[in-house]
Amino acid sequence: MGNYSTSEFRSGLKVMLDGEPCAILENEFVKPGKGQAFNRVKLRNLNTARVWERTFKSGESLESADVMDHDMEYLYTDGDFWYFMDPISFEQYPADKKAVGESYKWLKEQELVVVTLYNGSPLVITPPNHVEIEIAQTDPGIKGDTANGSTKPATLVTGAMVKVPLFLSTGEVIRVDTRTGEYLCRAKDS
């Protein structure tokens, strides 16, 4: 792996900082007319998702991080690990709880998700922004009640808990925004 100098830092670049893989978010060039130039950099630690700020002397460099995003198919979980498959190489990758985090709530078998590999192992799992999942359990639907903004809790087959409008019933498929966990609409084919 190579090194990136501060002049090559741009948003999205993956680098190693303090032994952690990070993604650069912002890079600001700060230089007095006479005197030392600096780069003030914001990075996201990909292990912890925390945002770090760091000031570098311009011209310094950081090692690139072996971090790559891949589209993979979710296969199944055995409770300890979640298994994903590269649809081109058919290679399988087990991801632990730390990598999957809260994303387990949105994983549907055979669906494509983004698996970020760090040194060849899953670091983060990112589900699509919108997923369609069946309601496993909710109170009986109240027919015709579409205008009122009231909601009720629904448990999805993946285990996620989502607030849904009163007219929905168990067995229906809904569309959810995975970034906010909010109900969007009834899936078109349900």
Place this chain on the structure above:
Amino acid sequence: MSWQPSASLPALQQRAKLYQIVREFFLAQQVLEVDVPVLSEYATVDPFIDSLKTKVLGRNEYLQTSPEFFLKRLLAAYQHDVYYLGKAFRQGEQGRRHRPEFTMLEWYRIGWTEQQLIGEVNNLLALFFPEKHCSAFTYREVFQQHLSIDPHVATAKVLLQCALNELNGEIDESLIAGDKNTLLDLLFTHCIEPKLPLGVVAISDYPASQAALAKITEDSQGQIVAKRFEIYVDRIELANGYWELNDGAEQQARFEQDIAYRQAHHLPVLPYDQSLVDALNEGNMPDCAGVALGIDRLLMCWLGTNDMSDVVSF
């Protein structure tokens, strides 16, 4: 890449208006506009400014990082107040407030000190910002006010501790090992600039180690300081000026110091401007004060934008 200009037509019109105001100002003051070459066989040797290099008829030439050396040769030859309004080039400077190619206004006033020139910079800026308040501080005063440190006597260790506290430790190892000037620049840009008063602010009496091409004298407290100043408008650095060094031997010694610094830090070693040293030695270089002002930044402040691409055509 889009073919379209990055500046709007009104911004270009405002730039033309700005040039007109500047030229009328200097015409009234009888400061002569001069054009000087952008290409020279000599480069700047300032350790923190890099020249763009090119080949002309097989020979190395450098795009000038400011018109300073040519303007000083004119001063030594003709003893006439002069100004330059045109392009300057600096390698590797790119950001919201930096371009490798930019427009600079630089002028010299014979028989003036840097304090008199600060007054004239304020007068020029008042044409663009009549409502803005002008204030002035020494370099020591702003460090004492904002960081409770005397920058002239503080050791690198004290400055580093201050930087670590102020920036929550968010500095790279290369800076932790930094020398005193690096730490002063870090504190100034990161901890003082953002707290300067709004309006037009002049900072003067820089540490002697940051004199660049300014005379060095004692201040009222007996501290050796550089007669150098910076002008900020709403916390944006706009201009840098000196009570100019006009001693050939001292000029040569400073060039050689810069080259030694470059060698010690594995920076490119470039030919310093022997013609400037000769002009100071052999010509009649008057006592004078000079200042360089970033025109693109002035236009940014005038238009109230924070992005240089709004004020340059492409």
